[in-house]
Amino acid sequence: MARIYKHDTKPRRGERGVSLMLFAVCLVGMLGALGLAYDMGRMFITKSELQTFCDASVLAAVHQLDGTQAGIQGANTTATAGPLGTTKPNGYNFDTVAINTAAATYATSLNGTQATYATANASGANNYRFITLTATANVPISFLRLLPGIGASYTVTANATAGSQAISSATSGGLEPFVPDAHNTADTQNWGFTPGTEYTLKWGNSSGNGKGKGNGAATTCAGDVGWTDPNPASQHGFADLGQGNGNSSLSGVIVYGGYPNASSTPSSVYAGMSLSGVPGNRGTSIFDALNERASQDTDDVSATYAAYIAGGTGNGRRIVTMPVGDPNSWSGNGNGSETVVGFANFFLDPAYSGSSGAICATYIGPANMNGFSGGGSDGTQIYYNVLFK
Amino acid sequence: MSWAILWLVFSGVYQFGYSFYVYDRLMIAVANAAQLGSRIGYDTANPGAFTATLQNMVLYADETAPAQNAAPIVAGLTAGVIGVNVSTDTQGIPRDVTVTIVSYTIDGLFGRITLNNKPRATTLYFGQVTCSTC
Numbered sequence: 001m002a003r004i005y006k007h008d009t010k011p012r013r014g015e016r017g018v019s020l021m022l023f024a025v026c027l028v029g030m031l032g033a034l035g036l037a038y039d040m041g042r043m044f045i046t047k048s049e050l051q052t053f054c055d056a057s058v059l060a061a062v063h064q065l066d067g068t069q070a071g072i073q074g075a076n077t078t079a080t081a082g083p084l085g086t087t088k089p090n091g092y093n094f095d096t097v098a099i100n101t102a103a104a105t106y107a108t109s110l111n112g113t114q115a116t117y118a119t120a121n122a123s124g125a126n127n128y129r130f131i132t133l134t135a136t137a138n139v140p141i142s143f144l145r146l147l148p149g150i151g152a153s154y155t156v157t158a159n160a161t162a163g164s165q166a167i168s169s170a171t172s173g174g175l176e177p178f179v180p181d182a183h184n185t186a187d188t189q190n191w192g193f194t195p196g197t198e199y200t201l202k203w204g205n206s207s208g209n210g211k212g213k214g215n216g217a218a219t220t221c222a223g224d225v226g227w228t229d230p231n232p233a234s235q236h237g238f239a240d241l242g243q244g245n246g247n248s249s250l251s252g253v254i255v256y257g258g259y260p261n262a263s264s265t266p267s268s269v270y271a272g273m274s275l276s277g278v279p280g281n282r283g284t285s286i287f288d289a290l291n292e293r294a295s296q297d298t299d300d301v302s303a304t305y306a307a308y309i310a311g312g313t314g315n316g317r318r319i320v321t322m323p324v325g326d327p328n329s330w331s332g333n334g335n336g337s338e339t340v341v342g343f344a345n346f347f348l349d350p351a352y353s354g355s356s357g358a359i360c361a362t363y364i365g366p367a368n369m370n371g372f373s374g375g376g377s378d379g380t381q382i383y384y385n386v387l388f389k
Numbered sequence: 390m391s392w393a394i395l396w397l398v399f400s401g402v403y404q405f406g407y408s409f410y411v412y413d414r415l416m417i418a419v420a421n422a423a424q425l426g427s428r429i430g431y432d433t434a435n436p437g438a439f440t441a442t443l444q445n446m447v448l449y450a451d452e453t454a455p456a457q458n459a460a461p462i463v464a465g466l467t468a469g470v471i472g473v474n475v476s477t478d479t480q481g482i483p484r485d486v487t488v489t490i491v492s493y494t495i496d497g498l499f500g501r502i503t504l505n506n507k508p509r510a511t512t513l514y515f516g517q518v519t520c521s522t523c
Binding site for chain 1: 410511
């Protein structure tokens with residue numbers, strides 16, 4: 001008769017409770033993993049949300065730095081409140097909580113000494129061009145707090161720095177097709193222009209060479225009246241950024257920009273290059289184009305740049321960037337060429353009308369392609385506001 | 390009993406871990422796209438190109454569409470669920486850009502979580518406005 005063996009399933013002495021211990025060990029390990037997954041996951045997400053807030057806020061804020069105390073104050077408000085101010089996008093905790101714990105510091109260079117808001121705001125004029133924003137948020141700890149030494153919440157921090165970056169050439173549009181003539185090529189910051197003063201974008205008709213020569217018909221712009229421009233009278237101040245000589249092309253660039261670009265000739269504009277002119281007076285079309293450009297601005301009433309900034313309602317369409325030329329380098333007649341010495345920002349008048357006379361705009365300062373001010377101090381470069389880290 | 394508890398905790402680990410991982414990837418993707426959208430050119434005559442560029446940035450972390458059948462950053466993500474909202478001022482000039490995941494379901498094996506209008510990121514617009522047909 002076959003013998004049936006039967007395993008003894010009863011734990012032997014000394015083995016009782018082993019499965020409970022194994023379960024307990026596994027449970028602790030799994031709870032630890034759950035803590036890592038849940039609590040660390042939330043920390044990582046919060047970090048990403050804070051970073052998004054910092055990046056967007058600091059980039060919006062840096063555009064307001066213009067060397068004035070009001071610029072610091074405006075930038076600080078934008079940096080700490082976020083790019084849309086009171087509507088507070090870019091929150092944390094799955095975008096449900098607005099971030100209110102952000103503080104900005106200011107520097108004159110990327111790696112310069114960081115000044116607090118109180119210090120930066122202490123003087124009327126300043127050279128601050130960089131902002132570093134730090135935001136914090138407390139993330140509640142749900143599982144990891146069961147481990148010794150870990151509190152009920154953890155503070156997550158993120159920061160970002162934005163500032164002006166100098167670029168030596170314009171390659172992606174944004175220039176206006178005018179070449180204001182430098183009054184002093186040795187002045188590589190302002191080219192002899194005085195901020196707040198109007199200069200000639202387009203010269204009116206005059207006879208003979210020397211567009212200025214005190215001829216009231218050639219210009220009525222305050223900064224150029226009485227100044228002798230050695231360029232030929234047939235050169236009215238237009239530049240070919242690659243758009244060509246047609247009236248509609250010229251008007252199109254004035255209104256919407258877009259030149260130079262990768263497909264145009266030239267594909268870039270930089271200091272030292274020889275830039276072709278566009279001949280002719282062009283009549284009312286240029287006035288109409290500049291008028292349309294000015295009317296695209298949500299503030300097309302402020303008469304001065306100071307009033308425009310103080311009003312705070314403009315969208316920047318009246319602030320334009322253009323190359324500055326060396327008037328003594330002109331060769332040829334109206335369609336000759338001129339050496340570019342640098343760039344500058346100008347502020348358009350609220351409206352333009354006319355036919356063949358001069359067209360003026362207010363000099364602001366060295367070029368900043370996407371800022372509301374001159375920004376930098378090197379007129380040979382174009383400043384872009386960028387996120388550094 | 391103990392097996393059930395361990396399984397429950399394990400499913401929680403996976404569910405939370407995977408869901409948070411996907412959410413974080415989407416968060417970073419929309420933030421990068423919004424940041425790109427703040428500085429690239431905007432053609433008032435062709436806003437679709439602007440939208441497509443930002444959608445590609447979210448989908449593939451690249452502003453240009455890659456080769457066919459390229460995998461998006463997370464499974465099942467399509468351009469149709471990526472919202473790009475350009476708010477303009479009274480003159481039609483872009484003022485700010487918001488990139489959001491309009492609707493996306495994270496399939497976490499043990500359960501599904503649907504994201505509605507999140508994550509999202511908003512930036513002010515500072516690029517060059519052009520018009521190819523004006």
